[in-house]
Amino acid sequence: MTKSVAVLGGGIGGLAAAHYLGRLRCCPRVVVVEATHRLGGWVSSTMHHDQVVFEHGPRTLRVVGNAGMNTLALAEELGLADQVKGVSYSHPSAKNRMLMVDGKLHRLPNSVKTLFTKSPPFSRPLALSGVQDLMAPRVVNNDESLFSFVNRRFGHEVAKYAIDPMSRGIFAGNARELSVNCIARRLHDVEQKHGSVFLGMFKDRKNAVKPDKNLSSVELVKRAKREKWAVWSVAGGLENFVKALENNILENNAEIWKNTPVKGILRRGGKLVIQTEEKELEVDSVISCLPSNTMSSVIQSVNPKLSALLSSIPYVTVGIVNLEYPGQLIEEPGFGYLVPSSEPNRVLGVIYDTCTFPQGDRTILTVMMGGYWFKELFGDDPPLESLLEEALAEIRQSLKIKVKPQRYHVRILRDCIAQYVVGHSETVLSARKLISELELPLALAGSSYDGVGVNDVIMSAKNAAASV
Ligand SMILES: Cc1cc2nc3c(=O)[nH]c(=O)nc-3n(C[C@H](O)[C@H](O)[C@H](O)COP(=O)(O)OP(=O)(O)OC[C@H]3O[C@@H](n4cnc5c(N)ncnc54)[C@H](O)[C@@H]3O)c2cc1C
Ligand SMILES: C=Cc1c2[nH]c(c1C)Cc1[nH]c(c(CCC(=O)O)c1C)Cc1[nH]c(c(C)c1CCC(=O)O)Cc1[nH]c(c(C)c1C=C)C2
Numbered sequence: 364m365t366k367s368v369a370v371l372g373g374g375i376g377g378l379a380a381a382h383y384l385g386r387l388r389c390c391p392r393v394v395v396v397e398a399t400h401r402l403g404g405w406v407s408s409t410m411h412h413d414q415v416v417f418e419h420g421p422r423t424l425r426v427v428g429n430a431g432m433n434t435l436a437l438a439e440e441l442g443l444a445d446q447v448k449g450v451s452y453s454h455p456s457a458k459n460r461m462l463m464v465d466g467k468l469h470r471l472p473n474s475v476k477t478l479f480t481k482s483p484p485f486s487r488p489l490a491l492s493g494v495q496d497l498m499a500p501r502v503v504n505n506d507e508s509l510f511s512f513v514n515r516r517f518g519h520e521v522a523k524y525a526i527d528p529m530s531r532g533i534f535a536g537n538a539r540e541l542s543v544n545c546i547a548r549r550l551h552d553v554e555q556k557h558g559s560v561f562l563g564m565f566k567d568r569k570n571a572v573k574p575d576k577n578l579s580s581v582e583l584v585k586r587a588k589r590e591k592w593a594v595w596s597v598a599g600g601l602e603n604f605v606k607a608l609e610n611n612i613l614e615n616n617a618e619i620w621k622n623t624p625v626k627g628i629l630r631r632g633g634k635l636v637i638q639t640e641e642k643e644l645e646v647d648s649v650i651s652c653l654p655s656n657t658m659s660s661v662i663q664s665v666n667p668k669l670s671a672l673l674s675s676i677p678y679v680t681v682g683i684v685n686l687e688y689p690g691q692l693i694e695e696p697g698f699g700y701l702v703p704s705s706e707p708n709r710v711l712g713v714i715y716d717t718c719t720f721p722q723g724d725r726t727i728l729t730v731m732m733g734g735y736w737f738k739e740l741f742g743d744d745p746p747l748e749s750l751l752e753e754a755l756a757e758i759r760q761s762l763k764i765k766v767k768p769q770r771y772h773v774r775i776l777r778d779c780i781a782q783y784v785v786g787h788s789e790t791v792l793s794a795r796k797l798i799s800e801l802e803l804p805l806a807l808a809g810s811s812y813d814g815v816g817v818n819d820v821i822m823s824a825k826n827a828a829a830s831v
Pocket of ligand 1: 371372373374375376377396397398399401402403404405406419420421422423424425623624625626652653654657681683776779780808809810811814815816817818820
């Protein structure tokens with residue numbers, strides 16, 4: 364039996380892993396080791412003195428899929444059900460996602476009807492791209508870029524105006540480098556098997572992932588279905604989810620070591636020794652929820668090959684500017700807009716925060732910039748004022764907001780999103796295979812491996828906890 368587990372990293376992944384270990388009641392000692400003075404990693408909310416909230420990282424969680432239902436179940440377990448705020452599919456924020464093309468905002472097609480009409484910037488109805496998929500020949504491969512896959516199956520415009528901006532709006536990444544096999548595996552699989560995405564999805568419908576019945580019966584999941592939620596958040600900001608997890612972990616007698624960066628790992632007999640600046644921790648098992656680039660240096664002395672595999676996963680840096688204005692300044696409400704990489708604008712996109720979750724008579728926007736293009740556009744270490752200026756120039760141009768914000772916040776989130784580039788699944792598989800061959804009592808979890816959304820991170824942590 365595993366007696367002690369170290370969970371490395373106190374982001375949402377590490378905290379979820381510690382929570383699930385507590386629930387499994389399998390290990391008398393669980394220690395979360397976190398480098399900084401705070402928990403949550405990229406989940407970070409500022410609650411101002413007047414209760415106004417700025418989100419600096421994630422802000423909405425998806426409901427769909429088993430991973431989506433699992434996070435709702437976790438929120439209920441943590442006693443957060445009353446604080447969960449759902450956004451239904453009929454809400455403008457769920458319906459209206461915009462694209463900025465040629466200096467104009469265009470609504471992305473969002474209904475069956477709009478698929479059959481021409482909606483700019485697309486020059487033909489999107490249904491015709493579906494027809495193209497039925498006719499385009501299959502190209503046999505193990506993996507390719509998202510852009511090239513969509514380009515050859517659905518045409519250049521779908522790749523340019525749908526896949527390219529979506530890759531920026533989730534990975535802050537370049538669709539020409541991200542992996543289809545990893546990010547849209549099912550679409551790629553059915554094409555490889557049946558020669559067409561649409562035909563394949565139809566023929567292969569029996570193999571679609573089935574909803575987990577245990578999760579479907581959770582009260583909060585039932586409420587989300589009844590009220591047709593697309594996404595949700597927590598009152599007071601998503602960091603309250605982190606606080607609830609922290610309380611729960613401490614109630615289950617786990618230890619949380621803050622301000623304790625992990626420097627290395629040693630193998631001692633069948634155990635692993637976690638090395639920090641001040642002390643060592645000998646444990647039976649380790650769950651690493653560290654970013655893969657950090658884990659790469661931590662694991663170097665145990666196995667350089669594993670370290671090299673982990674260091675091959677690239678990351679991007681995102682500049683994020685929260686802006687607050689008095690009054691309601693958004694003319695066409697929605698989630699926000701994305702900018703395709705082919706446009707001259709210097710931002711990735713803008714989120715209309717207060718359209719999704721109003722906060723009195725004010726408008727809060729979040730401008731995101733950089734990502735894959737950060738260094739090329741802004742250099743290595745731009746002053747925060749220059750990012751603020753970039754954000755204000757964009758807002759002036761796109762939304763015609765010329766007044767000064769009454770409050771703002773600027774951050775550079777260094778290496779904040781792992782890029783699942785072509786070959787990512789192979790890299791992760793090889794790393795896990797090597798761990799198993801070396802008989803290392805180690806599990807890799809978190810946003811570097813199995814999905815970058817909070818839901819996927821929590822699911823990855825749950826699986827890791829079950830594996831020890
Ligand atoms: C700008 C932005 C917007 C996003 N928006 C959304 C969204 O709307 N919806 C959504 O679902 N997801 C979103 N995401 C993704 C999601 O926030 C992240 O994928 C998720 O929070 C990552 O969690 P994690 O625990 O895997 O990693 P992290 O948050 O990176 O946590 C890792 C932890 O390890 C710690 N650490 C690092 N080095 C060491 C060390 N040597 N020793 C000990 N500890 C160490 C760090 O301090 C950190 O606390 C967004 C991400 C970003 C950056
Ligand atoms: C412009 C940059 C970014 C915006 N959001 C993110 C970046 C880098 C990060 C991000 N956003 C989402 C996720 C999680 C995805 C998941 O697997 O759950 C991450 C890592 C949520 C999200 N954002 C958009 C979509 C379509 C999704 C998926 C969930 C959902 O349907 O809500 C699109 C989008 N992102 C941004 C904007 C402005 C935008 C659309 C207008 C900002």
